[in-house]
Amino acid sequence: MYRLYGALAVFGIALCIITTGFIIDTRTADKVIRELDSSYELAKNGDIEGAKRKIEAAKSEWDNNMETMLLFMSHGRLDQIESSINTAYNYIKSNEISMFIAECASARLMTGHFIDVEYPYLNNIF
Amino acid sequence: MRKGEAEYIYSKFYGGVRFCRRLMIISAIRTVLLYVIIICAVRMMGKRQISEMQTSELVITLLMSNIASIPMQDTDQSMLSGILPIMILLVCEILISYLMLKRSKIRRLICGKPVIVIDNGQIDQQAMIQLRISTEDLFEQLRQKDIFDINEVAFAIIETNGKLSVMKKAENETLTVSDMELPFEEKYLQTTVISDGELADASLKYCGLNKENIYNIIKKEKLKLNDIFIMTIDKNGKYNIIRKEKK
Numbered sequence: 001m002y003r004l005y006g007a008l009a010v011f012g013i014a015l016c017i018i019t020t021g022f023i024i025d026t027r028t029a030d031k032v033i034r035e036l037d038s039s040y041e042l043a044k045n046g047d048i049e050g051a052k053r054k055i056e057a058a059k060s061e062w063d064n065n066m067e068t069m070l071l072f073m074s075h076g077r078l079d080q081i082e083s084s085i086n087t088a089y090n091y092i093k094s095n096e097i098s099m100f101i102a103e104c105a106s107a108r109l110m111t112g113h114f115i116d117v118e119y120p121y122l123n124n125i126f
Numbered sequence: 127m128r129k130g131e132a133e134y135i136y137s138k139f140y141g142g143v144r145f146c147r148r149l150m151i152i153s154a155i156r157t158v159l160l161y162v163i164i165i166c167a168v169r170m171m172g173k174r175q176i177s178e179m180q181t182s183e184l185v186i187t188l189l190m191s192n193i194a195s196i197p198m199q200d201t202d203q204s205m206l207s208g209i210l211p212i213m214i215l216l217v218c219e220i221l222i223s224y225l226m227l228k229r230s231k232i233r234r235l236i237c238g239k240p241v242i243v244i245d246n247g248q249i250d251q252q253a254m255i256q257l258r259i260s261t262e263d264l265f266e267q268l269r270q271k272d273i274f275d276i277n278e279v280a281f282a283i284i285e286t287n288g289k290l291s292v293m294k295k296a297e298n299e300t301l302t303v304s305d306m307e308l309p310f311e312e313k314y315l316q317t318t319v320i321s322d323g324e325l326a327d328a329s330l331k332y333c334g335l336n337k338e339n340i341y342n343i344i345k346k347e348k349l350k351l352n353d354i355f356i357m358t359i360d361k362n363g364k365y366n367i368i369r370k371e372k373k
Contacts, residue, residue, distance in 0.1 A: 006170055007220035014213040017206060076202045 021072030028065040029115040032058045036108040043101050055089050081110050152201045160194045167216045180237045186219045237286040244282035314360035323352040333361050
């Protein structure tokens with residue numbers, strides 16, 4: 001009977017880990033996606049300073065949560081997104097707007113995909 | 127090669143070596159951590175896991191070993207990607223084993239049922255075909271039970287874990303004390319009370335003895351606790367001492 005209680009406790013812990021990881025990842029990704037979208041739109045409309053602020057916010061959000069996300073996700077995937085966001089940030093710092101827009105779109109796609117594969121949909125399971 | 131180039135190449139190489147060393151340290155630490163986690167998981171699953179395995183237990187054991195090796199070798203994967211599946215498997219195994227205990231139908235579904243392959247001295251060929259066991263397999267298992275003549279066997283059953291249980295014919299059974307109607311002394315379990323100089327309190331309790339009793343015996347034998355490699359004793363007070371070898 002003790003083993004059964006132990007198993008239920010382990011299950012509870014596993015459920016907490018899964019839920020925590022899911023919440024942190026989706027929340028961070030959603031925020032980053034919003035900032036990237038805003039940055040992209042502002043850059044397209046010519047508001048470079050606004051775009052810079054937004055990409056900085058996206059970078060900051062990602063950097064703040066990266067350490068925690070590393071506990072739950074593959075490091076390779078996170079590194080790719082971090083690399084893309086940093087590249088976009090560097091492009092806008094050096095006023096390469098067209099490159100920035102392209103990189104922003106790429107980062108947004110990767111971040112979106114990063115979250116899509118977390119949901120327990122059938123196509124993700126199989 | 128220019129001076130700057132050589133320094134650049136050296137810094138890249140040295141940085142790469144440091145990076146690899148870091149990976150190896152991480153791999154080593156993860157190996158130790160996962161080793162501890164697997165031991166805890168196997169302990170939680172209980173003695174069934176360590177002894178004869180049923181189908182579900184074999185599956186769990188194989189899966190756990192494969193899952194644990196992934197974050198050990200691939201430091202790109204988070205450790206939780208190894209630990210979480212192990213936890214889920216542990217829960218599944220304990221739940222399934224508990225359900226099998228409570229419901230015989232579930233046990234039959236997962237483990238199957240024992241099959242009689244030799245019934246009253248006759249080999250059940252249909253049963254052997256059903257189990258996909260060849261005559262060589264059957265005879266090999268009989269030989270492992272020290273049976274070299276199939277005519278000695280009354281019943282043979284293939285258990286759910288694949289092992290063969292055998293009941294010999296009465297005329298081929300080993301004689302027992304009660305068969306010969308001889309008087310006999312009741313035997314008790316000899317438990318290890320000292321192992322490598324350390325007293326085992328649980329064993330003392332089982333024998334209904336205390337430390338004083340053991341120390342008196344040791345004193346009678348003119349020994350010290352640290353001189354003893356193994357000491358076993360039963361409820362009758364019959365003991366056995368093996369001394370440590372002198373270095």
